[in-house]
Amino acid sequence: MGPTRAANASRSTPEPYGLRTDGQKFATPTAPALWQAGRMSRLLDGEEIARQLQELPDWKQDGDQIVADLEFDDFGAAMVFVNRTAEQAEEANHHPDIDIRWNKVHLALTSHDAGGLTQQDIELAHRISEGT
Numbered sequence: 001m002g003p004t005r006a007a008n009a010s011r012s013t014p015e016p017y018g019l020r021t022d023g024q025k026f027a028t029p030t031a032p033a034l035w036q037a038g039r040m041s042r043l044l045d046g047e048e049i050a051r052q053l054q055e056l057p058d059w060k061q062d063g064d065q066i067v068a069d070l071e072f073d074d075f076g077a078a079m080v081f082v083n084r085t086a087e088q089a090e091e092a093n094h095h096p097d098i099d100i101r102w103n104k105v106h107l108a109l110t111s112h113d114a115g116g117l118t119q120q121d122i123e124l125a126h127r128i129s130e131g132t
């Protein structure tokens, strides 16, 4: 016997999706439910993005993305950077689009699940730019 819908609704912390014991079919989690569960950031507005980009000189906004164009001594140096970026992306479970052209690397970050820019994009941009 699992909790009733009413009991569930009154919980302050929602049960994680996938662990419902009341036999109800899983609903597609709504954006507010995911934000509350801490698995999705809310969209940032234009002012917040502009303010935070002041601390990220390598990055600029391009529509729903933030992008960085970086140049290295040669292909090998670019690949060292890209591999480090890949590790950071895996740690964050947030992954930039990466375009490599010999010594030039173009990175683009957006939060596909939220449909635009979130704090996750800003945080990963900081991590990527530290040490470049």
Ligand SMILES: C[C@H](O)[C@H](O)[C@H]1CNC2=NC(N)=NC(=O)C2=N1
Pocket: 093, 094, 095, 096, 109, 110, 111, 112, 113, 114
């Ligand atoms: C299931 C997993 O959390 C999602 O697919 C993650 C993976 N990496 C991601 N990376 C980026 N940049 N945006 C996302 O929305 C995203 N979603």
